Amino acid sequence: MFEKIASFIVNKRKAFLVFFILAAVFGVFSSSWVKVSDKLSDYLPESSETKQGLDIMDESFTTFGTAKVMIYNVDYDRALEVSKEIEDIKGVSRVDFYDKSDKDYENKDIEDYYKNFSALYTISFDDVESSKLVQDAIVKVRDLVSPYDNVVYTTIDKDDAKDLNKDMKVIFVLVIIIIIAVLLFTSQTYMEILIFMLTFGIAIVLNIGTNFIFGRISFVTKAVGVVLQLALAIDYAIILFHRFMEERRYYKPKHALIKALAKAIPEISSSSLTTMAGMVALMTMQFQIGMDLGRVLLKSIIFSMLAVFAFMPALIMMFEKQIEKSMHKNFVPNIEVFGSGILKLKRIILPLFIVITVGGVILSSKTGYIFDVNSIESDKKTEYLEAKEKIEEQFGRSNIMAIVIPKEDYLREAALLKEVSNIQGVKSVTGLANIEVGNNGEYVLTDSLNPRELAEVADVDVDLVKAAYRFYALKNEQYGAFMKSIDSYRIPIINMVDFLYDQIEEGGLDIDEDTISDIVDIHKSITDARKQLESEKYSRILLIWDKPLEGEDTFTNIDNVQEIAKKYYDEAYVVGDSSSDYDISKSFGGDNLRISIVTALLVGVILLFTFQNAALPFILVLTIQGSIWINFSLPYLTGENMFFLSYLIVSSIQMGATIDYAIVITSRYLALREEISDRKKVISRTLNEAFPTIVTSGSIMAASGFVIGNITSNPTIASLGKTLGKGVVISMIMVMVVLPVLLYTFDFIIDKTSFSRKINEEENKREDEEENIIITES
CATH class of the missing domain: 3.30.70.100 (Alpha-Beta Plaits)
Known part of the structure; x- marks a missing residue:
């Protein structure tokens, strides 16, 4: 089946070439349709x-x-x-x-x-x-x-997006240089580097150009999507090209390409499933940034595979002569000695792995997490963060929150304002019900005053104010004011200013120009305040306190504010960076557990069907999960806090992508143990043959992460890059050092838990039984 598919693609390669070029042109234009959100709060759960x-x-x-x-x-x-x-x-x-x-x-x-x-x-x-x-x-x-x-x-x-785009252009150039340098070291022919770049250039353009189907993407996704696509999927092109070079020894180029593609399609597809599993796990996050990044990266993997399967064969055939002419010496060293050395140290490596892994589990659980972007310690800071830090260093913190409540009566709002202002650390509370008026601030804007009190506050003739009060009562059909003395009639200051301004606009008041000017100025101030603090259905209270953006003390105070607000109103919302961080912190534990379980289960099931073995999924997942635990214990050891998003995203990517390194080694090991009886030689040969693939993919991904982490001034992206870089390096070490020892040590269990072995035993048993029956009958 795969040979038929491969033959069709190779025979129709020119049509596929034209199709991909046209699709890329469309992608260039459609990329401008994508909207980018620069706020993580946009991705909070709708229920928060x-x-x-x-x-x-x-x-x-x-x-x-x-x-x-x-x-x-x-x-x-x-x-x-x-x-x-x-x-x-x-x-x-x-x-x-x-x-x-x-x-x-x-x-x-x-x-x-x-x-x-x-x-x-x-x-x-x-x-x-x-x-x-x-x-x-x-x-x-x-x-x-x-x-x-x-x-x-x-x-x-x-303009974070502008600054980030500037950084990412530099990062992209550096990553390309890194990729070229690594490929020069591991390639067999210089031409393959150009073929890889063209293939992934097309895949990247297609992925970026189709992001508009999601309506909008986050700045995180836009920033790291391209680099991660390159790092995650470069394996696919390497696998196909190396297969082609192997088949080329025995067949003419076209037939060799068909053979290579037929073998590469199932191999690449099965390899990509583990990476996809990590992206699917990311999409299960309650915090919707996971869905945003996961689906874009999932799409990027699909486009990368399609480009390798359908576009790259056309390039290989087009540049076939140049491939031959640009062949060069293989610079990858033989590391069979390294494999032998690993086995000699197996009695040390295995116990050390157990100790380090258990330590990683314990220490990673003690790692502190931060949930606000502005709390991240980064080497390179934006002007915005530098200004914030310098002002806080000199004048202390100033954390702004808002309380959103239904617009009801001002007395209830005033009571809420008074109680909230007594909370420890609150520097100021502002709402319409506590904006002071008068020379000595004896009244607030929503107080109800009689004519004499208002005349004193406004420094206006009392008879003029009384006339305005009568006119107000008449216009609002409050005839009770005429039944009693107008001197005892009370009207909220804010309502009277609105009324007087409306009458001035209608020409219904005959007063001097100075008074008109004062009323207009006061009304403008009130209008501005209303736009910010009052709407048709809701009121907003602004709260400034000296609490940090996040932390147990801050989150406790948010609970106190919510409790007070709910005492006065059935519907109340506390909104701000701190409340956003608080909501994220509450969903973090569930997201963390969900991603870990879903990733491990999906990867385990894929490995179970890939290797037809019950023990291997456990060994491989344990190796990479151990790497993840070690990676996330490092912040605790260095006394740092980890940004929550780095943990959630990197844990899924590290499992989904670096498990491929373990698959490469395991596949080589299983194939060689059928040919070679000496298990030590099998391990040495396995590591030697798997090393080029692992060092190519791993070094590209790790270097990309470190470059992102050290170049960009965006703290979110910097934290993601550094964490990913460290995680990939740890995974590479674990699969090159620990996994071979595990495979060698538990070889007998692997043999016994093989599904194919059991099938063969059952077939042999059945054949023996049939033979015994024949002998008996004879």
Whole structure:
């Protein structure tokens, strides 16, 4: 069957060549259709409170742009002048700084704004951060503070995707150089390198160009997808080409290619299943970033196989003469001595493996995990993270949260605001029900005042205010106000300002220009506040505290806030980076267990059918799982915390991809033990023959991981790269050192648990019984 398929592909190779080229052209254009999400919170489970709260906030509220700016080596008077200059910039609505001319300066501590000759400004803008007004304003702010030593901490002009794409271009070039260098060392002919690059170039373009079918992908997937596709699937091209070179010794090129392809299709397909199993396990995560990355990488593996099966044969036939001319000496050393040495140390290696693996299980369970991108320690930092760290170092932490509640009555909201403000570590709480008005801040915006009280607050003639109150009662058909004295009639300040502004707009009020200007200014401030704090159905409360982004103390305080909010409202959401981290931490344990079990089971079942043996799946999975446990115990040993996403993604990729190295060795071992009776020679030959494949694929994947980890400034991608690089190196060592000892030591168990052996024994037994019957009858 496979020879018929191979013959069809080779005979129709020109048609396949044209098809793939046209598909690649389409992929180049369709790649621009793919939307990229740069927030991990977009992938929270729909059932999580943070996700529900975020969706409500996106639909119901407007979030104006903000920025924190710190300048160094400046005296207070000059710092105050700078704050005034920033406030004069078009698009800036407010600059929060310590100023004795402000009415609320007595409630401020100067050290929150100025200390050690450093000044901190908290800037609020007039519109959302994506607007041209705010984009222009932040440029002017940066220009204004440029003469000083400064840092600017804002998301207004933060472009992670742009920075990451710039990094990934450098990384991609370096990875290509690494691949070429490795292939030069392990190849048989220089031409195969070009064939591999063209094959995977097509596969990459097809994968990127079809990502639009998912609507959007995460920045994590976009960044690492190409490099991982190269590292995960380079084996496929190597297998086919090496098969072709073997068959070429006995057949003419076309017939050799058919023979090679017929053998390679089932071999590559079965090898890819274990990698796919890791991607499928990743897709079972509750945190949907796993689904996003898993399905894109799964698709990349399929496209890589198709390119190797249907596109690469055309290239091989096209460059067949150049393949012959560019043959070179094999640089891969003979390592049969290494195999013999491993067996001599088997009495040390096996107990050491047990000790290290058990230690890995224990220590990896003690490894601390972090769930916020900004908590990752990375060698290369973005301007955003550097600014954040420097401001926190000088002025302490400032963690922002939001409480989203139904819009009901202001008295209940005020009670909630008061209780939340008493939580330890809370620096400020802002809602419509606690925005102060008046010279001394004796009232809040939602307080209900009588005419005399409002006249005192607004510094307006009381008779004018009484007239406005009567007009308000008449317009709102509240005739009870006329039955009693108008002096006792109370109206919320916020409602009265809205009413007066509407009457001014309609020309229904005859008052002086100064009062009209004051009302218009107050109404604008209230409107801006409402856009951010109140919608038709919901209210939002902003909470600032000095807690770290994550940790037991922070998560306990989130529970306290939720408990208080639920006491006043049946529906309440606590939203922010910390609550997102908290939700992720709660799903992490389940995702971790699910990925480990699903990956091990799928890989085990594939190995069971591949080798037709009950013991081998256990030996191979244990070898790679041991590598994973060792990899994830390293952070504990070095006193570091591990980013949760690195653990979940790398654990599935490390099992799904590096199990191939164990399969290569085991397959060679089983084949050679049929030809050679001396098991020691079998192990030596096995390692020598498997070494080129393992060192090619493993070194490419490990080097790619380390390059990603050390080049990119994105902490998420850097953490993934470093963890993957270390994991692949550990897996390579384990399959080259420990697996041969396991195969040699447990050879008798492998022999007894072979399905083919049992079938042969049953057939022999049946033949003996039939022979005995014949003899008896005779």
